[in-house]
Amino acid sequence: MSISVSAISKNYSDQLALDTISFDIAKGEIVGFLGPNGAGKSTLMKILTTYIPPSQGSAKVNEHDIINAAQAVRKSVGYLPEHNPLYTDMYVREYLQFNANIYGTPKSRIQEVIALTGLTPEAHKKINQLSKGYRQRVGLANALLHDPEVLILDEPTTGLDPNQLLEIRSLIKNIGKTKTVLMSTHIMQEVEAICDRVIIINKGQLVADKKIDELREGQQQTVIVEFDYRIETVALERLAHVSTVKNTHDFVYEITFDTQDDMRATVFDFAHDNELKILQLNQKNASLEGLFLELTGK
Secondary structure (H helix, E strand, O other), X not given: OOEEEEEEEEEEOOEEEEEEEEEEEOOXXXXXXXXXXXXXXXXXXXXXXXXXXXXXXXXXXXXXXXXXXXXXXXXXXXXXXXXXXXXXXXXXXXXXXXXXXXXXXXOHHHHHHHHHOOOHHHOOOEHHHOOXXXXXXXXXXXXXOOOOOEEEEEOOOOOOOHHHHHHHHHHHHHHOOOOEEEEEOOOHHHHHHHOOEEEEXXXXXXXXXXXXXXXXXXXXXXXXXXXXXXXXXXXXXXXXXXXXXXXXXXXXXXXXXXXXXXXXXXXXXXXXXXXXXXXXXXXXEHHXXXXXHHHHOO
């Protein structure tokens, strides 16, 4: 197993942040880690990266114990915390060189991660000149410098605009082809688009652990699309398998289909045929949202 968590608990004085959490993550999985604010997500990630110790229980990352083999864990994990810590007065390449020296990573790896994370056109700039999306790329590049087997990402898409979000989402999906990824998020669409599996915690307890495919079985499919101007809902109602169409606000429409087939391509073709521009196009997993609401009340 890439990550194995066994009965982990964490107390802060008289507050129980984690309560006997257990799960395993196999090599090559991309797992979404969900929960409302204060559920304990960041605490568990800090424990898995050996930043803080558990109060009880044990965990292994790449078969290395987080207490007895903490240094080996750090070598095999790439971590992007929620508040991406960067030296913003440094140049991108300079910052990565600084951290490569700490890791003992070959200089050739710097150019590899710059290319992998799409930083090539910005590599000559100071970090304080970059957009938030590119700063997140720098954080990911830094997490990948030592070529870790496991990536732990805490809210990697928070605060990004729609274009930046799509870019980082695609980047994480691509990285997940060769790495095990545990990604904390509160955005359901991120889990739907990126992850193979979802783990949900609430008030420090594990309340769900399911494959995304299981949650798709038998569900109605909702596609959220934003066009560049308003259209009549009746036009969308003529699409195959449409159950309902709702104009939620402005130029945003929620289209529910009675099929498990991915209907985003159909909506894209509709936009093309009618000379519409698509500003966003997402698929909402009604079962995942329903499960989250049922288990967390949030």
